[in-house]
Amino acid sequence: MDLPAETGFLRLYDAFKIKVQQRIDMPDRLLDLLFRFLRQNEGQLSKRAREKEFSALSDSEAARIETIYAEIQQAAAEDSYALS
Numbered sequence: 001m002d003l004p005a006e007t008g009f010l011r012l013y014d015a016f017k018i019k020v021q022q023r024i025d026m027p028d029r030l031l032d033l034l035f036r037f038l039r040q041n042e043g044q045l046s047k048r049a050r051e052k053e054f055s056a057l058s059d060s061e062a063a064r065i066e067t068i069y070a071e072i073q074q075a076a077a078e079d080s081y082a083l084s
Contacts, residue, residue, distance in 0.1 A: 045066065
């Protein structure tokens, strides 16, 4: 990963972490896992992840987290486009 890509990734992660923690109290380790699952699955939590690692989340919390991820991804894409 080059420096601009790494910086963009960290900004994305930090924004996601802040927005989720404003709504849900979650340990950093679990929040990191959540972010990685969303990145791997195009912004959606798999059924398995919902039933296992994130079973404590309500359906509305999971949906809101997926929305937060999508909004942050969209903002990052727009920023990237504006810088080009």
